Amino acid sequence: SQTIHQWPATLVQPVGSPLSLECTVEGTSNPNLYWYRQAAGRGLQLLFYSVGIGQISSEVPQNLSASRPQDRQFILSSKKLLLSDSGFYLCAWSLPRGSSNQPQHFGDGTRLSIL
Amino acid sequence: GNSVTQMEGPVTLSEEAFLTINCTYTATGYPSLFWYVQYPGEGLQLLLKATKADDKGSNKGFEATYRKETTSFHLEKGSVQVSDSAVYFCALSDGGAGKSTFGDGTTLTVKP
Numbered sequence: 001s002q003t004i005h006q007w008p009a010t011l012v013q014p015v016g017s018p019l020s021l022e023c024t025v026e027g028t029s030n031p032n033l034y035w036y037r038q039a040a041g042r043g044l045q046l047l048f049y050s051v052g053i054g055q056i057s058s059e060v061p062q063n064l065s066a067s068r069p070q071d072r073q074f075i076l077s078s079k080k081l082l083l084s085d086s087g088f089y090l091c092a093w094s095l096p097r098g099s100s101n102q103p104q105h106f107g108d109g110t111r112l113s114i115l
Numbered sequence: 116g117n118s119v120t121q122m123e124g125p126v127t128l129s130e131e132a133f134l135t136i137n138c139t140y141t142a143t144g145y146p147s148l149f150w151y152v153q154y155p156g157e158g159l160q161l162l163l164k165a166t167k168a169d170d171k172g173s174n175k176g177f178e179a180t181y182r183k184e185t186t187s188f189h190l191e192k193g194s195v196q197v198s199d200s201a202v203y204f205c206a207l208s209d210g211g212a213g214k215s216t217f218g219d220g221t222t223l224t225v226k227p
Contacts, residue, residue, distance in 0.1 A: 006158075032213045043204070043219035044159075090158050094213040101147040101166040101208070104215055106158035 002027035006091045006107030014115055019064075019078040021110050023091030026072065031093040033074040034104065035066055038088040050074060051096070086114045117142045121205050121218035128195055128225050136190040136221045138179075138205035146207040148172075148181055148188040149215070153202040162190075162203070195225045 006023045013019060025031050035047040046059045048066035056066050063082060067075045074091060088111050092104040122137040140146065147166045151159040163172030168183035177192045188205060205218040 034214075041222075044217045046214065049214060092158075096213075101164070102213065103149050103151075103161040103164055103208075104159075104213070106151075106160070108158045109156075111156075 002093075002105065004091065004093055004105055004107045006110060008110055009108065010111045010113075012113045012115060013081055015083055016080050019076070019081050019085070019112070021076040021089055021091075021112075023074045023076075023107055024072055025074075025093045028072070028093070028095070030071060030096045032096060033068060034092040034094075035074065035076045036090040036092065038090060038109075040087070044090070048076070081114050083114050086112055088112075117146070117207060117209060117216040119205050119207055119216050119218040121203075121221050123219075123221070125222040125224060128223070130197055130225055130227050131194045132225075134190070134192040134195045134199075134223070136203055136205075136223070138188045138190065138218060140186050140188065140205075140207050140216075142186075142207055142209055142216075144209050146209040148179070149206045149208065150177070150179055150188070150190050151204040151206060151217075153204065153220070155201075159204060195223070197225045197227055199223060200225045 003026045033050045036044045050068045064078050090109045091107040094104045095102040118141045120139050149164045150162040152162045153159045163174040165172040165181035171180045179190045202220045202222050204220045206215045208215045
């Protein structure tokens, strides 16, 4: 069966510090991968998605970036965090292109607090 | 572009009450529709889905029917429990990179 791992679960970082959040998927090949941010009491904002290694699409201009160095690894990064980057970050995967009726499967999230 | 509009919350019900959470959508083509549930401090879990008009998705006593004529996918449950307290998200997916469009979520609190 497929599993998704996301870490760390919580993170407290000072303004201006770098960020690296990691997500890995097991049990499937060539998944679509996604990074979302959820502000407190709000819906999901899609940040990045990827349909393959090295293929990253950005949905919202910001100081974050994403990379996919391996088929089942998705990394969210920042060189300098802003206060507005605080939130709950969720990684998700879905079956590859051509499976539009398939749902997304989410990790447990990372709660990021910027001080 | 695509959009999903959910009933605004929060919704507070007594145990064993009937639940309806409204969801309407705008999409080009023929999307698949989903309901996800998020328990406190966790990620989202798929609750149910429907892939074509008139399909009914069901799981754990929850149901939703894909209504193309009204572009709706309302979530219902006949008798809610305290353990159903969570945030519920309606979403659609219309292919491409499998991107989904999510509603803003509806917070449900069930009191004993």
